[in-house]
Structure formats: C-alpha cells, structure tokens
Amino acid sequence: MVDENVFFKNVTRLICGDLEIDKALKECLDYIRAFIPADAMGFVIYLPEQKMFETIARADLAGADTRSVKFPADTFYQNRMKTDFSAPRITVAHPGDPEDYTLKFIRQAGWMDGLSAIMIEMVLTGKRMGALPMISKKQIRYEKKHIRLISLLNEPFGIALTNCLRYRKVKELKNRLLDDKRYLEKELFHVNIQEIVGSDGGLKGVMESVAQVAALNSPVLLLGETGVGKEVIAKAIHMASGRRSGPFIKVNCGAIPESLIDSELFGHEKGAFTGALSRKLGRFERAHLGTIFLDEIGELPLDAQTRLLRVLEDMEIERVGGDETVSIDSRVLAATNRDLDAMIKNRQFREDLYFRLKVFPIEIPPLRDRKTDIPALVHYFMHKKAKEIAFPGIPALALNSLPILMAYDWPGNIRELENAVERALITCRGMPLSFDDLATAIGPKKGMIAPKDTDVEATDGLSTLNAAAASHIRKALQKCRGRVEGPHGAAVLLDVHPATLRQKMRRLGVPFGRRHKHLYQKGC
Known part of the structure; x- marks a missing residue:
C-alpha cells in the first residue's frame, strides 16, 4: 500500500525544489521508480506554430540534461493535439506493441528504445502544459495503481514545467543581455576613445600615456586645471582596461561632508550612528572588480587621507560600526587641480599618500x-x-x-x-x-x-x-x-x-x- 499523501508531498518537493530542472528530474526519477516502474522520464512540449515537439529536459538512471531536441509532429499527433481535454490525459503503451504511438513518439525524441511507457499530459487552470512520459526497458503492464499515482502528479509536474519554461526564458534573456552588454561595451570603448576630441591632436601625448597604463592595475594620478576633462580620461582608462565590465564608481572628495566621508567611502553597519537604519555599502565595495575614481583628492581632510592610505596599502576596509574586515579588489584613479607638492610643504596633504597615488601621473594640458x-x-x-x-x-x-x-x-x-x-x-x-x-x-x-x-x-x-x-x-x-x-x-x-x-x-x-x-x- 502507498500513502498517497506522502508520495505526493515527496514528489512535489523533489520536482519543484530546484530551478535546475535536470537535477530535479533525476532526483524525482530515483524516488518515483520505487512506485512506478521507469528507467527514464522527461518533459516534452508541443509547438503549434512550428508543428513540432520539443524535449525540454530528460533524466535516466545514468544522469540528466536539458538538451533541447525538436522533432516534427506527424498528422496523427497534430490531430491528437487539436482534441480538447480539460483534465489530465494519461496514456499507456502496451508491451510488445511496436506501433504504439507513445513509444514511436519517444523514439522520435531520441530517447531510449523502451518496451513500455506511461505518459501524462498535464492541465493547469484549463490550459494544457505539456507531457511527461515515463519509459521502462522492460515489458511492464502498467496497472490502475500506477495510473492513479501518476494522475496525482498533474499539478506538481505542470508547475515544475511552467517554472522550467519561465526560468529558461529568463536565462535566455540574461544571456542575450550579457551578449548585448559585451557588444555595447566594445562599441562604447571605441566611441569613448573617438569622443575624446583631440586624441590625435592636443591630447595625443595623454592618450599615449592612457594606452601604456590602461591594461595594468597601477594607480593613476590625473593632474590638470578644472574643466580639462580629467573624468573623461579616467573613464577612457577604465574602458581600455580589463576591468571595463566592472563598475566605474566616481567619488567627488570635495563634495562629501567631513562627518560622512568614512560612511561614503567604506560603508556602515545598521545602527552605527543615528540614521543608519540599514547596512550601506561604501564606494570602495561598490567598485569591487572595477575602478574607483577619486576626483578632487586634494580636498580630503588629513584624517581621511590617513584612513585612505591604509585602504590603498592593504586593499581592505572596515565598515563604520563593524568589526569585519572586507577585502576589496578595485583599481584606484585619482585626480586633482591643486598643487599637491605645495600642499605637502604646508602639511595639508600626506606625502606618503601622494607617492602612493603618484605611481603613474598624467598631466592634462589646459585648452589654451x-x-x-x-x-x-x-x-x-x-x-x-x-x-x-x-x-x-x-x-x-x-x-x-x-x-x-x-x-x-x-x-x-x-x-x-x-x-x-x-x-x-x-x-x-x-x-x-x-x-x-x-x-x-x-x-x-x-x-x-x-x-x-x-x-x-x-x-x-x-x-x-x-x-x-x-x-x-x-x-x-x-x-x-x-x-x-x-x-x-x-x-x-x-x-x-x-x-x-x-x-x-x-x-x-x-x-x-x-x-x-x-x-x-x-x-x-
């Protein structure tokens, strides 16, 4: 005797418990075959516009996969799919009958040459979802108890197939977006360089320096008067580097109130200070695997310069109010229109931070x-x-x-x-x-x-x-x-x-x- 409630719950948990439908099918097959004889099973859908069937996923005793296999539906199947049915439709392939349409259907799908099969065509809210055939290598005569058990699985199988199709669509869209992203990044890289007007004129020397340093992870210090386009050059370095698929995070050091500098740069934990209602990631964490551009670095107060130097040396941060050390991997570009040498003499800028940033300085000429x-x-x-x-x-x-x-x-x-x-x-x-x-x-x-x-x-x-x-x-x-x-x-x-x-x-x-x-x- 089979406890139908336990059987239903276990199959539902297995088939709906993983968005990777091949893994779910394999675990489900291993469980179900103790109650319904089967050596393989899988999901198949009908594509009426193309008059074809498509295998979505399948599993057997050796493993599972989600390889898509399409095969034409002959006239018999097309007519069969036109027939209306509002409840799950279950068909059984009789042992020893090579002309049985279910076995022919399975052979066309490229599955194993089974001798027996049982198939359920799922229906949810009056809509046909697809089919799940179960195949046995042995000559099995499926009984009423087997039909009863598989009929219990209409909803979990239908839901799992729906989730599978939606998840597949999401992955297709994601892959398409990634392809588009890579293509656009490549195009933007060329556009970015082309839009730097003067790259073959007054900025030719600057762009030669960009080409030299872009592929490295070395810090770059951009020097020049206000309005000469330091941010444009910083973006060109980022787009020409191996980090171009990562984020480009800009920090205007002169626009951050002194009391909020640590929170903005390094983030804070919930409750770290009044108004910190949740954890906040700082700019350095957001720039992980990308580039952080510290604009107007000369505007940072001395205390903040000390903390920034420690981060640049260790590439580790601690959020305000936290005791956890967070490792970061971001390239640092800095820019200023101030005379840092004079600021060092006046003790307004740390000399060690200056030399830490000035690994590869680039002077951007003024427009005049x-x-x-x-x-x-x-x-x-x-x-x-x-x-x-x-x-x-x-x-x-x-x-x-x-x-x-x-x-x-x-x-x-x-x-x-x-x-x-x-x-x-x-x-x-x-x-x-x-x-x-x-x-x-x-x-x-x-x-x-x-x-x-x-x-x-x-x-x-x-x-x-x-x-x-x-x-x-x-x-x-x-x-x-x-x-x-x-x-x-x-x-x-x-x-x-x-x-x-x-x-x-x-x-x-x-x-x-x-x-x-x-x-x-x-x-x-």
Whole structure:
C-alpha cells in the first residue's frame, strides 16, 4: 500500500525544489521508480506554430540534461493535439506493441528504445502544459495503481514545467543581455576613445600615456586645471582596461561632508550612528572588480587621507560600526587641480599618500595650450547640445566666430567651451552661432595681440595682413567645401601649390583636413 499523501508531498518537493530542472528530474526519477516502474522520464512540449515537439529536459538512471531536441509532429499527433481535454490525459503503451504511438513518439525524441511507457499530459487552470512520459526497458503492464499515482502528479509536474519554461526564458534573456552588454561595451570603448576630441591632436601625448597604463592595475594620478576633462580620461582608462565590465564608481572628495566621508567611502553597519537604519555599502565595495575614481583628492581632510592610505596599502576596509574586515579588489584613479607638492610643504596633504597615488601621473594640458582642438570641440558640442535641448537642426558658425573662439584664453577650459556653445545655441534662434560675449571679453584686454587667424579689425578700421589672408583662405575653403587640393580644391582656386597652402594655413592657424571639413559645409 502507498500513502498517497506522502508520495505526493515527496514528489512535489523533489520536482519543484530546484530551478535546475535536470537535477530535479533525476532526483524525482530515483524516488518515483520505487512506485512506478521507469528507467527514464522527461518533459516534452508541443509547438503549434512550428508543428513540432520539443524535449525540454530528460533524466535516466545514468544522469540528466536539458538538451533541447525538436522533432516534427506527424498528422496523427497534430490531430491528437487539436482534441480538447480539460483534465489530465494519461496514456499507456502496451508491451510488445511496436506501433504504439507513445513509444514511436519517444523514439522520435531520441530517447531510449523502451518496451513500455506511461505518459501524462498535464492541465493547469484549463490550459494544457505539456507531457511527461515515463519509459521502462522492460515489458511492464502498467496497472490502475500506477495510473492513479501518476494522475496525482498533474499539478506538481505542470508547475515544475511552467517554472522550467519561465526560468529558461529568463536565462535566455540574461544571456542575450550579457551578449548585448559585451557588444555595447566594445562599441562604447571605441566611441569613448573617438569622443575624446583631440586624441590625435592636443591630447595625443595623454592618450599615449592612457594606452601604456590602461591594461595594468597601477594607480593613476590625473593632474590638470578644472574643466580639462580629467573624468573623461579616467573613464577612457577604465574602458581600455580589463576591468571595463566592472563598475566605474566616481567619488567627488570635495563634495562629501567631513562627518560622512568614512560612511561614503567604506560603508556602515545598521545602527552605527543615528540614521543608519540599514547596512550601506561604501564606494570602495561598490567598485569591487572595477575602478574607483577619486576626483578632487586634494580636498580630503588629513584624517581621511590617513584612513585612505591604509585602504590603498592593504586593499581592505572596515565598515563604520563593524568589526569585519572586507577585502576589496578595485583599481584606484585619482585626480586633482591643486598643487599637491605645495600642499605637502604646508602639511595639508600626506606625502606618503601622494607617492602612493603618484605611481603613474598624467598631466592634462589646459585648452589654451591646445587651441588647435577648438574647431573639433565646437563641432562636437554643437551636435551634442543640439540633441540634448532638442534643437531643430545644427546651425552654422558665424564667419568671425572661430577667430574669437581661438583668441579667448578659456580659463574654465573645456567645460567653459561647452557652456559657451550651449549658450550660443539658445540665443542664436536659428541664426549662425556667434560669441559676442567672448568678443567683448577679449576686446578690452590691454596689450593683447590678436591671433594670426583673427578677422577682428585693427584700431584703425583695417584688418591685419595675416587676418585678411586667413579670412580669404577660409572663404576659399568654404567655396570648395573644405577640399584643399585637386581640380576643385582651394589650392587651384587660390593659384598656389597645395603644400604651400597647407604650410600657410598651419602658420595662420586656419583649420583644414578631414577632421575639420565639416566647418566648411554650411558656410562656417
């Protein structure tokens, strides 16, 4: 005699107790075969659109797997699947009958050549879920007690199959997302490098340093004035490293109140202080297997510098209010616009921390020292900001705008240039972009020598000779759509040798070449 309640509970626990359906099937088979003769069993579903069956999972005495096997459903099975049934349907393959459709079905699925089989087609809430055949190598005549026991398993088998299909879908989506993530990371890496305007110009030396250190785990100290793009370079290092699939965590050291620095960097335990209602992971823990970027490192108070030094040396942290040591694996990038050497002399920055961070320093030049990048930067920001503010189209630059931009010193560096472009887009109202506010800032400066490519008039109302030549060359380039040589190039129009024209444009600061061709497409 079989206690049906115990049998039902045990099978339900086994078949629904593990999302890895192959393991659950194997444990379930090992248990069930003591009550229902079977050497193998598995889940099969019908795909009506494809008119095919698919094996989802199967188990036998040797093991189990979730290998998907699809096989066509012939007319007999298609008609059978069209028949309605609201209760579980159980069929038995008679021993010694090679033409029995259940045994033929199992053989088509690529299972063992069984001599007997019993199969239940599950129904949950009036919906057919799929089938579970059980096969025996022996000539078994399944009795009413076997049919009774397998009928008890309609719900646990149906639920397990439903969970299996949903779990499989989740795994497929997860794998697809991982593939998409890897693809996008690869694309973003290239985009990230390409969007560093000046990587083949004023920032060429910086990008060469990035290429040298990116693949290592060494700390990097980024030095430069505010607004030069230290965070952009830090992200480029991260994206070019082996940690690019990990997190990139930014910490603005100057924006964290002194009382919260330890909690923000290292986390805290529940109840560590008033308001600590739950455990919080610090930035270092969140950057595990990735990169942590300590921006404005010079703003950290001395006490916090001491604790940071200990973390950098041991790569271990302790959360505030905790006594557990947590190991971390994160690469440290730091940046500052302050003179750390002077701060060390004034005892405002720890010398040992300075040398711990300054393993590989990278100096990022200010914009005034790489003005040849300004035309490309302006073009980049025009497109970026126009998209951000949903601007209808990309306007052209006013004819005298580029000389003004080249003449300005840009104390706020690239950030100031970006803001200037956005401001001009807002105020131009569809007209060519002009930067009159910058021209006003340039004009009153005493003793200022206008750059070689400026069109600004001299005090006597006439342009300088260099300014007039630069303006004339730009007009020729505009007419030739940026082309320098060839039958339709500016060199032919101006009746000079292309090499001579290029040399003169370099001396006058007139941008040319493929990178700057866009400046002459719309009347810039």
